[in-house]
Amino acid sequence: MEQMRSTSYTLVIKKDCPTCAMIEPLIAELAASCDGKLSVYVQDDPSYPPSYPDRIDDTSLEFSYRNQVEIVPTLIRQTQDSEDVPRIIGWDKVQWQEFTGIDDLGADLIDFKPGCGSKTQDPGMDELLALKFGDTQFGARQVQVSESEDIMEACFERGWSDGLPVVPPTPLRVMRMLSGTDRKPAETIGQVPPDKVDCSIEKLAINAVMAGCKPEYFPTVIAAVEAALQDRFCMHGLLCTTYFSTPVLIVNGPVSRQIGMNSGVNALGQGNRANATIGRALQLIIRNIGGGIPGGIDRAAMGNPGKYSYCFAEDESDSDWNSLAMDRGYEREDSVLNLFAGDGLQPIVDQQSRTPQSLAKSMALSLRSIVHAKLYGLADAILVVSPEHRRVFRQGGWSKQDLRNALHEELVTPGADLIRGANDVAEGMPAGFKDKLLNKFRDDGLHIVSTGGKAGMFSAIISGWVATGERGSQIVSQKIL
Amino acid sequence: MISQSTLLDPTAELQPVERQLLPRLSELAGATIGLLDISKPRGKEFLDEIEKHLLKLGARVNRYTKPTFARVAPTELSQQISVECDAVIEGLAD
Numbered sequence A: 001m002e003q004m005r006s007t008s009y010t011l012v013i014k015k016d017c018p019t020c021a022m023i024e025p026l027i028a029e030l031a032a033s034c035d036g037k038l039s040v041y042v043q044d045d046p047s048y049p050p051s052y053p054d055r056i057d058d059t060s061l062e063f064s065y066r067n068q069v070e071i072v073p074t075l076i077r078q079t080q081d082s083e084d085v086p087r088i089i090g091w092d093k094v095q096w097q098e099f100t101g102i103d104d105l106g107a108d109l110i111d112f113k114p115g116c117g118s119k120t121q122d123p124g125m126d127e128l129l130a131l132k133f134g135d136t137q138f139g140a141r142q143v144q145v146s147e148s149e150d151i152m153e154a155c156f157e158r159g160w161s162d163g164l165p166v167v168p169p170t171p172l173r174v175m176r177m178l179s180g181t182d183r184k185p186a187e188t189i190g191q192v193p194p195d196k197v198d199c200s201i202e203k204l205a206i207n208a209v210m211a212g213c214k215p216e217y218f219p220t221v222i223a224a225v226e227a228a229l230q231d232r233f234c235m236h237g238l239l240c241t242t243y244f245s246t247p248v249l250i251v252n253g254p255v256s257r258q259i260g261m262n263s264g265v266n267a268l269g270q271g272n273r274a275n276a277t278i279g280r281a282l283q284l285i286i287r288n289i290g291g292g293i294p295g296g297i298d299r300a301a302m303g304n305p306g307k308y309s310y311c312f313a314e315d316e317s318d319s320d321w322n323s324l325a326m327d328r329g330y331e332r333e334d335s336v337l338n339l340f341a342g343d344g345l346q347p348i349v350d351q352q353s354r355t356p357q358s359l360a361k362s363m364a365l366s367l368r369s370i371v372h373a374k375l376y377g378l379a380d381a382i383l384v385v386s387p388e389h390r391r392v393f394r395q396g397g398w399s400k401q402d403l404r405n406a407l408h409e410e411l412v413t414p415g416a417d418l419i420r421g422a423n424d425v426a427e428g429m430p431a432g433f434k435d436k437l438l439n440k441f442r443d444d445g446l447h448i449v450s451t452g453g454k455a456g457m458f459s460a461i462i463s464g465w466v467a468t469g470e471r472g473s474q475i476v477s478q479k480i481l
Numbered sequence B: 001m002i003s004q005s006t007l008l009d010p011t012a013e014l015q016p017v018e019r020q021l022l023p024r025l026s027e028l029a030g031a032t033i034g035l036l037d038i039s040k041p042r043g044k045e046f047l048d049e050i051e052k053h054l055l056k057l058g059a060r061v062n063r064y065t066k067p068t069f070a071r072v073a074p075t076e077l078s079q080q081i082s083v084e085c086d087a088v089i090e091g092l093a094d
Helices: A018-033 A062-066 A093-100 A125-133 A151-157 A171-178 A201-211 A215-228 A235-240 A254-258 A273-288 A356-368 A387-395 A400-410 B043-056 B075-084
Strands: A007-013 A038-042 A074-079 A087-089 A142-146 A188-192 A197-200 A246-252 A311-313 A336-349 A381-385 A412-414 A437-439 A446-450 A458-464 A476-479 B004-008 B032-037 B060-065 B087-091
Touching: A007 A018, A018 A038, A018 A093, A062 A125, A074 A093, A087 A093, A125 A171, A151 B004, A171 A201, A171 A215, A171 B004, A188 A215, A197 A201, A201 A215, A201 A273, A215 A246, A215 A254, A215 A273, A215 A336, A215 A476, A235 A246, A246 A254, A246 A273, A273 A311, A336 A356, A336 A381, A356 A381, A356 A387, A356 A400, A356 A458, A381 A387, A387 A400, A400 A412, A400 A446, B032 B043, B032 B075, B043 B060, B043 B087, B060 B075
Parallel strands: A007 A038, A246 A311, A381 A446, B032 B060, B032 B087
Antiparallel strands: A007 A074, A074 A087, A142 B004, A188 A197, A246 A336, A336 A458, A336 A476, A381 A458, A412 A437
């Protein structure tokens, strides 16, 4: 009994737990055995248990959170002058008897019954409690919106929106977004153009919240920003241009399936949250952090609708077809974000070709026309091959490399047909190219991906920015970690 | 106390957190200035004086009147002023 006098207990329970209900009759016995040095914290109903009036209301969950309670019941033992604070969870008769020193405690109960999850473990609760009771500090300044202001309107009025409603970036939502990555909120990932300001992971999270992302999308958003900040991509120039182009995000690898991206029907259209919000997040980051405001630094003559969001995943269901990321040196198992400076979508209709040869020639005809049918080497492009067209190549025994080679051959054109004035069109290549053979695309200027629904013999072209190669933007890839 | 919602600033924080005034006009010559009478007594006399000064400075002047000072301007009137004028002065006389 000497040991008992110097020992106190803490029990954490909730009413909505059958195991807690089962052990309720033992509480008074346990309290008596330690001279009342028993604190009972209740998570869900302060009037429970009626048999023990000295219970403590923990509906705020502060005690449970601070003491890392994960299961109820949790019984914690504190012995005077001892730093050891052991705890047991759930109900294990022998364990409880040894732990409390009461040999016949709960003798008439079953031997074993596991506990329930603590309310601190409810979905979304961790960030909520961390915000309330933890030592979270945000780097971003806090903006107070009064009750008389509509919080959605407040975001518009402060200039934070692309024109569509944004999700208000409350501290709780930002904290949940940050839970999507292991990277530290204060880490600087680079300088975002055009204002070239240091950008932290936390600022990315704020904008990802506003775009509508879920926390599991956040690593892909981070990769998109890292890709955009690569020197090869030339984000600053792309933003400033009077041309149509904008970042096009193409996601490869397991992550695209894990976060539910669309690589099927309407893959480049509306309706999929991950596709829509990941692309939008990059745009908002450039706008809000970089200061790239349309009509300000963004000088696009017309722009294009993809400047809201332009993001899709590749259909990787055909193991004989190498993905874009694999073309760029990654493994099929790698999750990769590819970023291309591109414009709107130009369809290629071919419902007649049944041989790879015919279909490749057909595609080459359309590819010739990007930017202008008589301007060569000006822009890169992405050829987006539909599943039905992919089937034509597969049935004809062609690999993606065979297609690439055929397109390259088809797209070589005598300069005489392209120079200014040829075919009675003033636009064209400078006269000096008259006796040369020209290719439509520079080396590494034509990329091929596959996506889309199973029905429809339609492929497409995403034409690129007219500043390409080292004097402009080149496709970049970034591993998603 | 009015309850408030807290948002985290998504920008690079190069501007003060308070909302900024719209850019001011650099000169009045050639600008169209709206004079809005909010329908309080003596507003007309006050705005007549302002109009004289503006005309001397080379501005064009359009006059508008709110139906009642007690309510915000009707949306149609706000839109009309924003389309027709470069800036507006409200006659808040009493």
